[in-house]
Amino acid sequence: MAATDAGQAVIAGHFGFAAGVKASQRQVPLWSLMLATAWLDVVFVPLYASGVETIESAPDAAPGYGAAIIHADYTHSLLGAIVLSAIFGAVFAWFWGQRTGIVLGLVSFSHWVLDLIVHRPDLPLLPPAIADSPRLGFGLWRLPTASMVIELAIVLFGSFLYWRAARETSAAAGVIHSTRADIAGAVVVVSGVVVLFFDYTGLLG
Amino acid sequence: MQFFLALILFVIAAGIVDGGVPWPRPTRGKP
Numbered sequence: 001m002a003a004t005d006a007g008q009a010v011i012a013g014h015f016g017f018a019a020g021v022k023a024s025q026r027q028v029p030l031w032s033l034m035l036a037t038a039w040l041d042v043v044f045v046p047l048y049a050s051g052v053e054t055i056e057s058a059p060d061a062a063p064g065y066g067a068a069i070i071h072a073d074y075t076h077s078l079l080g081a082i083v084l085s086a087i088f089g090a091v092f093a094w095f096w097g098q099r100t101g102i103v104l105g106l107v108s109f110s111h112w113v114l115d116l117i118v119h120r121p122d123l124p125l126l127p128p129a130i131a132d133s134p135r136l137g138f139g140l141w142r143l144p145t146a147s148m149v150i151e152l153a154i155v156l157f158g159s160f161l162y163w164r165a166a167r168e169t170s171a172a173a174g175v176i177h178s179t180r181a182d183i184a185g186a187v188v189v190v191s192g193v194v195v196l197f198f199d200y201t202g203l204l205g
Numbered sequence: 206m207q208f209f210l211a212l213i214l215f216v217i218a219a220g221i222v223d224g225g226v227p228w229p230r231p232t233r234g235k236p
Contacts, residue, residue, distance in 0.1 A: 184219075
């Protein structure tokens, strides 16, 4: 879920997960993995702007990181996440082949799984327009510091896997100096940590 | 929304530097 006026949410964790996937699925461009992991939120933005999906602060939490309760019944319902991820994967499979399409579809769906861990129970199985269904969410955000630490661990571990894979790939290609791999790894980890910092502190609103 | 835009910029930057690493290319073709 993207950050909004009502509170901050998971971004860097998705980002770190995508970097880690790159280490094992090296044919998939990093930008497409990043886009995949944020895809549900990308679709959420216009629906939020138009008032179809909304977000509010939880009454049991101070406004800020981990305080959000979302009403994203289309983009963040289980069915909606499956459909959006399938569409995303199918589009990229058309251009880059079935394997890459499946990877990107699964990474897109990983967004819902990670959100499931941290969200309070606000993720429906089905959009209410189709049928009433239970709302899921394990609520790790009730412990914002623990959530942040876990998110940071995902960023650091995913970035490390990415950096190690980049160095291995460079060496295998006969590149003597892995400067570009080091720069890429540094940008990935710094980007993730900076995003998490602003998310946790709310300095960007 | 400002935060979301910042995220997009970071994603683009990561994508650019990733292009400097000789990764294998995805297999082109229809599913």
